[in-house]
Amino acid sequence: MKPTVVIRLKQLFNDLPRFHRVLISTVSVTLLLLLVIPSEPATASKNSKSPEQLMPGKRYQLELAVETPEAGEESVSNNFSWQSYQIKGGDNLAKIFDKLGLTAQQLYRVTTSGDEAELLKKVHPGDILRLATDTEGQLVQLVHEINDVETLIITRQQDRFIAEVEKREIESRTEFTHAVIDSSFWNAGINAGITDNQIMRIADIFGWDIDFALDIRKGDEFSVLYETQYVDGEFVGYGKILAAEFVNRDETFQAILHDNGSYYTPNGRAMRKTFLRSPVKFTYVSSNFNPNRLHPVTGRVRPHNGTDYAAATGTPVMSAGDGKVIKASYNNLNGNYVFIQHGESYVTKYLHLSRKHVRTGERVRQGQLIGRVGATGRVTGAHLHYEFLVNGAHRNPRTVELPKAKSLAESELPAFRQYADQLVAVLSDNKRISLAMR
Known part of the structure; x- marks a missing residue:
């Protein structure tokens, strides 16, 4: 401010009546005190331990730390304490509940909480159980992830537990693969990117028309349309084979899945027939049906009225069709053997078994385990000798x-x-398209 202005204001102030000069001075001092002295005590610093007073109706953003415990660790949320337990060999539910400090009464209430609770009996070593307890140590909830899709949840509701299985939605997609056999059907399937189970499933679908141990040749080919399954965009497994084609020795076989779960030709004829072409899962064959074969033990020409399937001792042997066991016994020539009558016209024979799993007079179903490959009787090595008789x-x-x-x-x-x-x-x-891209 300029000096002349200050002098002029001072003169004006001195010319005022005494009462006004005192009033102006008092107000000026009061204002000065209000500016210098704070109106309330200073608040705590940022690092102070004093709690902040919250204002009603005002939103506050809280930082939450969410942490999923590893197996054996604990976490606390919503006043519940969570424990995660990984099942070990020799564990059972009674041992697990005891280790976690839960009572036998709580175990009983959990295992009787509904039909779904029976799934707890099927847990395996390596599976993880998550259990929540309240502040009094009482069980509130048990969670077991059965697989990528299903989760067992047993929850306390008032004075009892309720078991339910929560299922996540599965998205099915359709995939295709095609392969030409160069060395073996198995290798072709693996090279085409399909799984062991899918390979065996294809063999099962066409097993009534093709003997996968005998009939497969280089140049045979197959095509498969199958499902892949996803949950939340992540792959979780394979679904059904929807359709398949197999070209064997220039003969084409096609199979389509029906809603009833069975496979049919495109014209509606069932793929499933009265007899399987082979009583063992596909492997290699040491000798075929040959009426003029030289016997490997006696060295004499003797009809070989059947097929020998060379396989390791213990390989499962299946009944080729439904029927009745008319003989299950042992002799020096056949070793352990099983004869099965199928209706009036057909008999199948299974020789040189290491073990028999059926008895004379027993009825069997197609594909049922009846014995295991062995080397009993007059043989030079482990194999199954299989015979098929029509009207004797x-x-x-x-x-x-x-x-x-x-x-x-x-x-x-x-x-x-x-x-x-x-x-x-x-x-x-x-x-x-697949062939054109090669």
Whole structure:
């Protein structure tokens, strides 16, 4: 401020009446004190331990630390204490509850909480149980992730527990693969990117028409349309084989999955037939049906009225069809053997078994385990000798004409054939694209 202005203001102040000069001075001092002295005590610093007074109706952002405990660790949330326990060999639920400080009464209430609680009996070493207890140590909830899709949840509701299985939504996608056999069916499947189970499933689908131990040749090929499954965008496993085609020795076989879970040809004829072409899972064969074979032990020409499947001792042997065991015994020539009668016309024989799993007079189903490959009787090594008789005459089990398979009901055929034509077209188009890209 300029000096002349200050002088002028001072003169004006002195010219005022005494009362006004005192009033102005008092107000000025009061204002000065208000500016210098704070109106309330100073608040605590940022690092102070004093709690902040919260204002009603005002939103405050809280920093939350969420942590999932590893197996054996604990965490606390919502006044519940969570424990995570990884099951070990020799554990049972009683031992687990005791280790976690839970009572036998709580165990009883959990295991009787519903039919779904039976799944607790199927837990294995390595599985993880998560358990929540309240401030009094009482169990509130038990959680067990059964697989990528299903989770068992047992929750306390008032004075009892309720068990339920929570299922996550599965998204199914359709995939295609095609392969040409160079060395073996198994290797072709692996090289095509399908799993062991899918390879065996393909063999099961076509097992009534193709003997995968005998009939596979270099240049054979197959195409498969199958499901892959995803949960929240992540792959969790394989689903059903929807359709498949197998070209064996220039003969084409096609199979389409029906809603009833069985496979049929595109014309609606069942793939499942009265007899399997092979009583063992595919492996290699040491000798085929040969009426003029030189016997490996005696050195004499003796008819070989059957097929020898060379396999390791203990390999499962299946019944080729439904029937009745008419003989299950042992002799020096056949070793352990099983004979099965199928209806009036057919008999199948299984020789040189290491073990028999059926007895004379027992009824068996197609694919049922009846024995295991061995080297008993007059043999030079472990194998299954398999014979197929029609009206008492030996026939080549690979080429004998088998009873016709049943078809779908006439009322189902139109819709099924239309659906089958669509899948066959998808197989054909994808196969053409696959071959063109090679």
